Amino acid sequence: MSEVWDVYSKDRRPTGKTCLRGEQGALKEDEFHIWVMVWIKNANTGKYLVSQRSADKDTDPLKWETVAGHAISGDTSLDAALREVFEEVGISLSPENASILATKVATSYDGRRHNWIRDSFYFETTEEPDLARATTKEVIQTKWLTVAEIKEMYDKGECCLNMGDLFGFEANPIPSDRYCNIIGQIVKGKIDRPMGSFHPRHKDLYYPVNYGYVSGVLGGDGAEQDIYLLGVKSAEQEFTGKVIAVYHRYDDNETKWIVVPCDDDGIIPNDIEIPTDNEIYAQISFQEQFFCGVIVK
DSSP, X not given: OXXXXXXXXXXXXXXXXXXXXXXXXXXXXXXXXXXXEEEEEETTTOOEEEEEEOTTOSSSTTOEEOEEXXXXXXXXXXXXXXXXXXXXXXXXXXXXXXXXXXXXXXXXXXXXXXXXXXXXXXXXXXXXXXXXXXXXXXXXXXXXXXXXXXXXXXXXXXXOGGGGHHHHHHHSOXXXXXXXXXXXXXXXXXXXXXXXXXXXXXXXXXXXXXXXXXXXXXXXTSSEEEEEEOSOOSOOSEEEEEEEEEEEESSSSOEEEEEEXXXXXXXXXXXXXXXXXXXXXXXXXXXXXXXXXXXXX
């Protein structure tokens, strides 16, 4: 029997609709389903668990991957992560040990439409996989490998492409202070790509929100620090705002500051709607779908 998936809006609000696995191509442009990736590290050795897909998989048969799967109807993404780990590799993980490494909302790129929201979870455990306990036959064998060993397999084409996220997680971890010296700052700057405009070089990249930079503050690429100005519904030319979050990219040397308008004293006007995390992911997905990252507050 085909899995039934709940359908969500871009900002992860349930629509009340469902779709069957394999029929996600019929989703409308503003409809999404949820899938998860689960990175499991051995707490003693520091190695990651990888598994080999069965030969009868429709996509990437016999390739190596981390646990991944879709949220079935009624699941939260964490529910899906815990269920998929047990179903595929026979490990029971505790929900309180979960952390989210990254979230991505994919819309359309490479000439294809994508309709998924993906959470990448991280767990540490000393429990060994047990395929005899697994409730599906999706996996034929497992290994604990170092990042270098996984990279070698990846470079040989032996892994699923989404395994490449691991190298960003390891190479560019979130700073230990979690940007605490940035969150809450009052910043000023210019909007060089206002809402409703297109990228100056990539003409198919449309800006549904205001995108600009903080004057006099350099970002990781050596240019002035980029920001998304959210909470406004009109094209702007400049801004005074408060940093409410940082979007940390694992696979790039830039971070993006999430800013909402405020006055010089840091007071946010009553008519400004402060977006939730899910709304932030949705609003910046037009560009951040090309990267792997997470909101830090």
